[in-house]
Structures are given as structure tokens and as C-alpha cells.
Amino acid sequence: MKHCKMTVMIVVLVHVGCDSPDERLSRLARDATAEQASQNRAVTELNREAAASHQAVVEAVEESRRELASLERDLRQQRDRIDDERRELASERYWESLLVPIVSSIGAMLVAALPLVLCWYLLHGLGQTDESAVSDTLIREIVAEHPLLARRDQHRSLTHRDEMPSAKEHPDPPF
16 A cells, blocks of 8 residues: 555656646646555455455355264264174173183983983883783783784794694704
């Protein structure tokens, strides 16, 4: 601003020496006033542009702050979800690590106990058969006219005693 005034003063001094003092002075005043008005308009325009730019910057800063807050919320939600998943996986891993030895131990005990159970069944299951019932069934079969267990050709030989081979026909025992 001072620089412009100095320029105007130099121009005025140069013109003063050429014209009459009154006319020169009035022209100098008009020129200085026109120059000052032009500079005032330029400064006012620059101030408007600066204010508009400042307002745009303020709005951009506000918008970026809103976006940043939104992104921070999203990031916090994602972090919370990831933490929940991590806790869930850690819990599953903990229970799985406890269950694996238990299940394998139970399986090994079952495999080891299976032969013992089989031996117990065989020992106690065979000991419970009623020998008298078996003997009665065999006696009925032998005495019956039509035995259920004997084959037909054996049945005929047992019913017809006269057809049975005598000891004389077979002098040697079969063993």
C-alpha cells in the first residue's frame, strides 16, 4: 500500500512541473483519488476471495472431521468384532485342548477294557448253561421215535435194531 502511494507521489511530482499549479494539483488529486478507489476495490475483492477461501477451508475441515469420526467409529466396531472373534477362538481352543486328552484317554480305556469284557462274558456266559437241560434234551432225542436232531438215514438205523451191524462184521475198531 505504501509502495503504491510512493509511486503516485512520484508521478504527481513529475506532472506538477509541466502544468499550471492549480490545474496540476486538481489533476493530481483526481488521479490519486481514482488510483486509491481502484486499489480499494482490489483490496475489497481480495478480502472477499480470502473470506470465501477461508469459509471453504473451514467447511472442508469440518467435513474431514466428520469423515474421520465416522472412520474411527467403523474402525472401533471392526476392532470390537475382531476382539470378539479372537475371544471366541481362544475359548474354543481352550476347550478343544481339554477335550482331546480326555477323549483319547477314554478311547484307550475302552480299547483296553474290551478284551476283559469279552473274557468275562465268555467265562460267565458258558458257566450259566444248565447241564441238566442239555442232558434231558439229548435223552429225549435218543429215545424219541422221530428225533429232530438226527438225519433220516441215521434215524432209520436207530429205529431198526436188526439192521444195525454186529460186532462180528467189524472186528477192528475204527480208531
